[in-house]
Amino acid sequence: MRRLILLLALLLELPSFSRAEFPALVPQEKPDYPVSAAVARLYDQWNPHEDRGNELYSNFKYTPLKGLELTPNISRRDPTKVLLIDGVYHVWYTGRRSQSAPVGVQDATDVKPGTDWDLADIWHASSKDGWNWVEDKEPAVRRPPKPEQGFRSICTPGILVWKGKYYLYFQAYSPMVGGQVWCPVRVASADTPDGPWRHHPDPALVPSPPGSWGSIKINDPCPVVHHGRILIYYKGAPIERGPEYVLRMQGVAFSDNPLGPFEASKLNPVINSGHETCVFPFKDGVAALVALDGPEKNTIQWSPDGENFRVMSMIQIPPIAPGPYCPDAFSDSGDGRGFTWGLCHINPDGGGAANESILARFDCDLSLDVNRESFK
Numbered sequence: 001m002r003r004l005i006l007l008l009a010l011l012l013e014l015p016s017f018s019r020a021e022f023p024a025l026v027p028q029e030k031p032d033y034p035v036s037a038a039v040a041r042l043y044d045q046w047n048p049h050e051d052r053g054n055e056l057y058s059n060f061k062y063t064p065l066k067g068l069e070l071t072p073n074i075s076r077r078d079p080t081k082v083l084l085i086d087g088v089y090h091v092w093y094t095g096r097r098s099q100s101a102p103v104g105v106q107d108a109t110d111v112k113p114g115t116d117w118d119l120a121d122i123w124h125a126s127s128k129d130g131w132n133w134v135e136d137k138e139p140a141v142r143r144p145p146k147p148e149q150g151f152r153s154i155c156t157p158g159i160l161v162w163k164g165k166y167y168l169y170f171q172a173y174s175p176m177v178g179g180q181v182w183c184p185v186r187v188a189s190a191d192t193p194d195g196p197w198r199h200h201p202d203p204a205l206v207p208s209p210p211g212s213w214g215s216i217k218i219n220d221p222c223p224v225v226h227h228g229r230i231l232i233y234y235k236g237a238p239i240e241r242g243p244e245y246v247l248r249m250q251g252v253a254f255s256d257n258p259l260g261p262f263e264a265s266k267l268n269p270v271i272n273s274g275h276e277t278c279v280f281p282f283k284d285g286v287a288a289l290v291a292l293d294g295p296e297k298n299t300i301q302w303s304p305d306g307e308n309f310r311v312m313s314m315i316q317i318p319p320i321a322p323g324p325y326c327p328d329a330f331s332d333s334g335d336g337r338g339f340t341w342g343l344c345h346i347n348p349d350g351g352g353a354a355n356e357s358i359l360a361r362f363d364c365d366l367s368l369d370v371n372r373e374s375f376k
């Protein structure tokens, strides 16, 4: 009976629809009559049918990993993309094993870390199923000796596979982390994912000239291959704190040699928000998961050329510092397929630099190979 009444009410209402009002059922095409700015935007910028048909929209589910559980004074954060090589998954990350928890940069000593990523090396873990992980007994890449750049801490690695060799890019801090300390990106290379890793003597990327957006440090190098070139995305900073603080922007630099030199895009910064970088090939372009900070935080963006990004979706509770399992990250197929899982970091004590982080698994459906019809 209730249904019948509703149906009658609907039928009675139908003739009263005015073309001046947006109808109850969202039209497929942009209306040809005046609409509000919000409705116009729905067609100019977004899919009016929301996220169901949006390939670059996803929710995220998080699961603890076995083998990398929270341990006092051991921190694991900023994982690279996950690689699958001969049936084994590999990941590298910032690893800190110290005598104490972080004590703040002012009180840091040779053995007491200032921040969560201080006194760190690059560690490696492997897994047969993506859930159970085994960490190596020793770091994959150790801090270089004094006075080399990075003797205080090396962190936030990004992995690249190029012409059968492996390259790890990472921040190289010395004499201390934080503050106005100049921080370039160094690179180490290996013939196999299990090393041995060799430090390259010259930095791969250096901060941009004084006065520019990325003049003191380069964070979170994230390589991807597109149109035959290596693209490294990174977060830059001109100043650590204060009104000019625009740390949360990202730039890109290009090279056809993994050891550099890399040439920064003349359009940098190319992403105006975010924090840790997460860039991956998608279709014939490059996509970026932009989380945490800035006016376009918590979005996924896409660019045909790697330099001009457009917001494609708004996401909720995105992974922090995600390292997706992205099989085509370096194959330059021109048909990037996206991903369905990866590792990210979580700071169980609520974030910040003053405690330990853990790696966790995230699952999602940012893959063109997911059957979207079943969600409609």
Ligand code: AAL
Residues within 6 Å of the ligand: 078, 117, 155, 156, 171, 219, 220, 275, 276, 321
């Ligand atoms: C990371 C990065 C930068 C920060 C710290 C270490 O996730 O964003 O590198 O400085 O945390």
